[in-house]
Amino acid sequence: MPPLIQRIVLVGTGLIGTSLGLALYANGFAGGITGIDQSRDEGLEALRLHSVSSLATDETRQRAALHEADVIVLAVPVLAILDWMARLAPLLRPHQLVTDVGSTKLAIASAAQRLCPGQFLPGHPMAGKEAGGAALAEATLFKGAPWLYTPLHATTSIEAEWREWTERIGAHTSDVAPARHDELCAWLSHLPQFVSTALSALLEDTFGDAPELRAIGGRALREMTRLGSSPFSMWRDVAHTNETAVAATLLALEQRLSHVRENLHTPELREEFRLANRFRKHSSP
Secondary structure, eight states: OOOSOOEEEEEOOSHHHHHHHHHHHHTTOOSEEEEEOSOHHHHHHHHHTTSOSEEOOSHHHHHHHHHHOSEEEEOSOHHHHHHHHHHHGGGOOTTOEEEEOOSOOHHHHHHHHHHSTTSEEOEEEOOOOSSOSGGGOOTTTTTTOEEEEOOOSSOOHHHHHHHHHHHHTTOEEEEOOHHHHHHHHIIIIIHHHHHHHHHHHHHHHHHTTOHHHHHHOOHHHHHHHGGGGSOHHHHHHHHHHSHHHHHHHHHHHHHHHHHHHHTTTSTHHHHHHHHHHHHHHHHOO
16 A cells, blocks of 8 residues: 655755755655745745755645645644634645644634544654754654654544654654643753753853953853743744743743742752752663
């Protein structure tokens, strides 16, 4: 029986989209992958890297590519995913699959049930870098990374085949409810990003480009501020679509920091280090 997935459209040829194309081709995908990106330079870089086999650069070609695709992957920020879902809904043919790589899932799952029921598989590869762009793409980006799905219906044949591909490129797939996904990611992904952003912004306000920063700042500073170079466009969308969960984690951290500040000279500080050490022991691979 021939594979169901022979033509893929990648909407978005940044870091994730281009890495996905590279990973698919590196792991045996023999079909066509068409890239769509509002940035001409990003699309051309994906084509140069052989992440995509063609580009659809105007509306006519885009409509044709989307019509012919077996799978459409929305590899753009969350608000753009929602826009594309509304745009795609009236164009979809039966048996086409639309999936995404968005960092939040509740808003996307809700829109999918309204706009394209039975044809959308919300997904989220927990992989990336602190900076984006096709030039930084790697075929191995997803190796060993979790790829979370929030399925909205019984798995179809084409969804099963797509899941097989995400595992073939090295990801570990698992299913989770959309609300639970957003709660977990608020703690495990979104909070670290906003903490790093706030710390980096505070240091910039305090020190600017003072030479002491480079002379004295070491590994701890680099590790804590690494995420500070992440693009605003992506994290704006996370903040807008997961505001309640992110705000709850930030409030919890504010309270915990106040507790630490108030106990710098008490035995409670030792207890904080004990708990932190225990967490690191449990969470280390």
